[in-house]
Amino acid sequence: MNNTQLIFRNLWFFRKSYLAVFTGAVISVAVLTGALIIGDSVRYSLQKLAVTRLGKIRFSMETGDRYFRDSLAYDLASKINGPVVPVLQTEGIPVNPDNDLSINRVQVYGIDQRFRVLWNNSPAAPGEDEALINQNVAEKLGLGTGDEFLLKLPRQGMAPSDAPFVSEKSNSVSIRLKARVLDKKEWVGRFSLKSNQVSPYNIYVSLPQMAAVLSLKGRSNLLLVGSPQGNSFTAGKLDTLLQQVWKPADAGLVISRIANKNIFEITSQRIFLDDRLIRGVATALHGGSFLLTYLANSLSVKNKTTPYSFITAADSIYLKQNLKDNEIIINSWLAEDLDTRPGDSLTMKYFLMGPMRRLKEDSTSFVIRSVISLSDPVSDPSLMPAFPGMSDAGSCRDWETGTVVDLKRIRDKDERYWNDHRGTPKAFISLEKGRKLWANPFGASTALRFPAEGNDIHGIESAFRQQVRPEENGLKFQSVYDEGMSAAAHSTDFGSLFLSLSFFIIISGFLLMAMLFTLHLSSRMKEAALMSAIGFHKRHIISILLAEAGIISMMAGIIGAILGIFYNQFLLFGLTTIWKNAVGTPFLEWHVEITTLIMGGLSGIVLTLAILLLMISRSLKRPLSVILRGSRMADREKKPGKKSVLLVLWLFSIATFLLLVYSLFGRNDPDPTLFLVSGALMMAAGIGWVSYFFLHSGSWAGFSFHGFRALLVKNVGYNLTRMLGVVTLVSLGTFTLVITGANRRTFYGSENDRRSGTGGFLFWAETTIPVEYDLNSQIGKEHFSIQDEEALKRVHFFQMLRFEGNDASCLNLNQITRPALLGVDTRYLDSAAAFTFVTLESRQYKGLC
Numbered sequence: 001m002n003n004t005q006l007i008f009r010n011l012w013f014f015r016k017s018y019l020a021v022f023t024g025a026v027i028s029v030a031v032l033t034g035a036l037i038i039g040d041s042v043r044y045s046l047q048k049l050a051v052t053r054l055g056k057i058r059f060s061m062e063t064g065d066r067y068f069r070d071s072l073a074y075d076l077a078s079k080i081n082g083p084v085v086p087v088l089q090t091e092g093i094p095v096n097p098d099n100d101l102s103i104n105r106v107q108v109y110g111i112d113q114r115f116r117v118l119w120n121n122s123p124a125a126p127g128e129d130e131a132l133i134n135q136n137v138a139e140k141l142g143l144g145t146g147d148e149f150l151l152k153l154p155r156q157g158m159a160p161s162d163a164p165f166v167s168e169k170s171n172s173v174s175i176r177l178k179a180r181v182l183d184k185k186e187w188v189g190r191f192s193l194k195s196n197q198v199s200p201y202n203i204y205v206s207l208p209q210m211a212a213v214l215s216l217k218g219r220s221n222l223l224l225v226g227s228p229q230g231n232s233f234t235a236g237k238l239d240t241l242l243q244q245v246w247k248p249a250d251a252g253l254v255i256s257r258i259a260n261k262n263i264f265e266i267t268s269q270r271i272f273l274d275d276r277l278i279r280g281v282a283t284a285l286h287g288g289s290f291l292l293t294y295l296a297n298s299l300s301v302k303n304k305t306t307p308y309s310f311i312t313a314a315d316s317i318y319l320k321q322n323l324k325d326n327e328i329i330i331n332s333w334l335a336e337d338l339d340t341r342p343g344d345s346l347t348m349k350y351f352l353m354g355p356m357r358r359l360k361e362d363s364t365s366f367v368i369r370s371v372i373s374l375s376d377p378v379s380d381p382s383l384m385p386a387f388p389g390m391s392d393a394g395s396c397r398d399w400e401t402g403t404v405v406d407l408k409r410i411r412d413k414d415e416r417y418w419n420d421h422r423g424t425p426k427a428f429i430s431l432e433k434g435r436k437l438w439a440n441p442f443g444a445s446t447a448l449r450f451p452a453e454g455n456d457i458h459g460i461e462s463a464f465r466q467q468v469r470p471e472e473n474g475l476k477f478q479s480v481y482d483e484g485m486s487a488a489a490h491s492t493d494f495g496s497l498f499l500s501l502s503f504f505i506i507i508s509g510f511l512l513m514a515m516l517f518t519l520h521l522s523s524r525m526k527e528a529a530l531m532s533a534i535g536f537h538k539r540h541i542i543s544i545l546l547a548e549a550g551i552i553s554m555m556a557g558i559i560g561a562i563l564g565i566f567y568n569q570f571l572l573f574g575l576t577t578i579w580k581n582a583v584g585t586p587f588l589e590w591h592v593e594i595t596t597l598i599m600g601g602l603s604g605i606v607l608t609l610a611i612l613l614l615m616i617s618r619s620l621k622r623p624l625s626v627i628l629r630g631s632r633m634a635d636r637e638k639k640p641g642k643k644s645v646l647l648v649l650w651l652f653s654i655a656t657f658l659l660l661v662y663s664l665f666g667r668n669d670p671d672p673t674l675f676l677v678s679g680a681l682m683m684a685a686g687i688g689w690v691s692y693f694f695l696h697s698g699s700w701a702g703f704s705f706h707g708f709r710a711l712l713v714k715n716v717g718y719n720l721t722r723m724l725g726v727v728t729l730v731s732l733g734t735f736t737l738v739i740t741g742a743n744r745r746t747f748y749g750s751e752n753d754r755r756s757g758t759g760g761f762l763f764w765a766e767t768t769i770p771v772e773y774d775l776n777s778q779i780g781k782e783h784f785s786i787q788d789e790e791a792l793k794r795v796h797f798f799q800m801l802r803f804e805g806n807d808a809s810c811l812n813l814n815q816i817t818r819p820a821l822l823g824v825d826t827r828y829l830d831s832a833a834a835f836t837f838v839t840l841e842s843r844q845y846k847g848l849c
Contacts, residue, residue: 057118061477066473089110129177251473272445282448295308297361309334
């Protein structure tokens with residue numbers, strides 16, 4: 001009989017023992033491999049979801065509250081020879097009037113037939129008074145195809161709603177639409193530019209209808225680019241092509257020629273000119289003059305007052321004279337109304353608008369330098385910006401300014417001035433002084449004027465393209481497809497996560513395998529001794545046992561890796577059903593990489609073989625002659641020195657005690673890491689004391705065991721290795737459960753603690769329609785009719801401005817590079833000492849200012 005025959009006959013003869021060892025190894029390898037495969041499945045599913053939600057879209061350009069021409073899509077498409085689709089994007093609130101159900105912050109897209117080219121099997125674009133809704137919206141509202149619902153949208157317009165003098169009479173608009181529910185197979189329903197596995201709430205409306213309702217005819221704020229011909233396109237190259245085709249209108253600028261004057265004027269549909277945009281154009285167009293027109297609440301000289309007058313701040317080029325900061329020029333109508341003359345002192349009062357429409361009235365005084373006639377070229381009704389709600393008003397009493405206007409102060413003569421001269425400024429001050437008084441985050445001028453000689457519209461647009469970059473106005477492309485695939489590829493490592501969660505099961509399987517193999521070896525030791533006695537060398541015996549272990553390890557690795565696939569499918573079933581809140585999506589699909597399968601199998605083989613080899617080497621440490629006599633005295637002959645063992649055990653115990661004391665009393669905030677380390681040391685020390693006790697049970701000072709107790713101690717300590725395996729196994733399981741439960745973070749009992757995760761705030765809400773008033777002010781409470789609510793008398797509202805981005809919380813599995821941003825009142829957070837951060841010390845919010 002040769003060695004090979006002997007090995008396989010041994011495997012068959014001891015098949016029951018080896019089957020038990022094999023089972024333990026297979027369980028560990030299956031769990032290990034299945035945990036690794038779950039990482040492949042999650043990454044694959046996230047990448048597939050990225051392809052699903054983007055369709056053929058490769059690049060996007062989102063501009064938020066800045067709107068460009070729809071025709072920019074045609075101009076850019078001619079350059080890249082690929083699909084470019086304009087979309088009008090906002091958030092809305094759909095309401096089903098039949099059951100009063102509504103959804104907050106639904107994504108609403110204004111689209112036309114061009115949107116279909118970005119999708120396979122895309123449905124027809126919505127018609128007039130029709131909306132496509134995805135399954136999420138339909139199920140949430142209880143809507144079916146043909147049902148009608150109301151869609152509430154924030155009123156947009158080109159001008160920012162919180163800019164000075166922009167009307168805020170109604171900040172929302174509602175339209176009635178007929179629903180057409182998208183089929184689940186129509187992946188356009190999952191469209192989203194955000195890297196998130198959660199299915200969105202989408203509504204698609206006719207682009208022309210939505211633009212008309214929001215006063216944004218011919219405008220969009222989202223540009224989608226499909227797969228261009230050729231693979232060399234990048235976001236940077238698209239930005240370069242955009243620079244060649246974009247126009248001032250895409251930045252909200254209007255270039256016009258002043259009637260009956262040889263002058264060009266650049267104004268903004270956003271009312272105020274962004275200095276970053278216009279400064280370069282002004283440099284290229286020589287002789288230009290910046291103008292800033294503002295509304296004054298009153299102009300007073302002595303005991304006479306003129307209410308609500310437009311004042312223009314201009315430079316010396318436009319005024320044809322230099323004004324000091326304390327000088328003012330008034331027109332003849334104002335001079336007559338105030339009965340004043342040059343040299344008199346004039347007081348001006350005006351509103352300054354702060355965040356959330358907080359109004360502060362301020363005043364300043366000037367010396368009247370001169371009086372000009374209304375026929376003077378400087379006096380021009382077109383100097384008044386196109387304030388929404390004012391420039392198109394029939395009378396002063398019809399003004400909708402967004403500020404407090406006392407209609408009782410408006411006189412008949414003021415009405416006549418408006419009817420005859422519209423918004424012709426009644427006074428002029430220096431540009432420097434005007435900017436000191438009225439510059440705001442939206443700009444420091446309302447117009448740029450320059451001579452028409454040597455200039456035309458095309459030349460101005462050319463100068464604009466040369467001097468201004470699109471990204472300065474928020475027009476910049478993002479490679480959403482690459483970002484989505486990268487976010488999915490670098491997503492939460494569920495392989496490592498489940499490997500750590502399954503660590504206890506894996507260790508338990510290997511410990512069980514080790515104990516069973518130890519039992520098996522104990523029955524093989526006499527056989528090994530006999531083989532030695534008849535001439536087998538010890539290395540030969542070890543090689544036979546090792547070969548048997550290697551075959552078991554190999555089979556366990558292969559079978560375990562295959563069973564890991566089924567274990568993985570069990571985990572996926574749990575993640576898509578009872579555990580779906582852990583991943584936020586039911587759309588996880590099974591997927592395995594061959595490298596992962598091989599890695600799991602090989603890891604199992606190596607670990608199994610290493611453990612079995614360790615057991616063999618430990619079992620054959622004793623002389624075979626001693627084994628043949630059946631004595632176990634050799635196990636007791638070489639006890640570790642009591643003093644050295646006790647020293648190590650006491651060091652572990654003292655270190656555990658000191659870490660616990662420090663973590664409980666030496667820090668303001670308990671550190672979970674210290675608890676984990678101290679707990680691990682305590683467990684190691686406890687296992688060591690148990691081992692020491694049983695190893696030296698016969699000579700333990702102060703202990704005396706007799707009768708049944710002595711027999712019990714002797715039997716438990718008879719096989720010290722096996723006993724310690726059981727103790728370690730139970731200890732690990734108990735420790736894992738206790739440490740996990742002890743460090744579970746909840747807000748119960750700490751909801752009022754400013755330093756907790758809630759910041760001490762009890763309620764949180766997000767709105768689709770912007771809340772533009774301070775809810776803590778009387779004006780804000782009256783605007784929302786909550787001034788008489790007794791329950792809100794002692795409530796303090798902390799309002800924040802949210803800039804959209806990807807969800808960066810633990811609920812999003814993707815890796816995020818562009819998170820949402822919150823604009824906060826740092827002074828309040830600093831004074832309240834709200835929240836704690838890893839890198840921010842107390843009272844350092846001021847660094848965000």
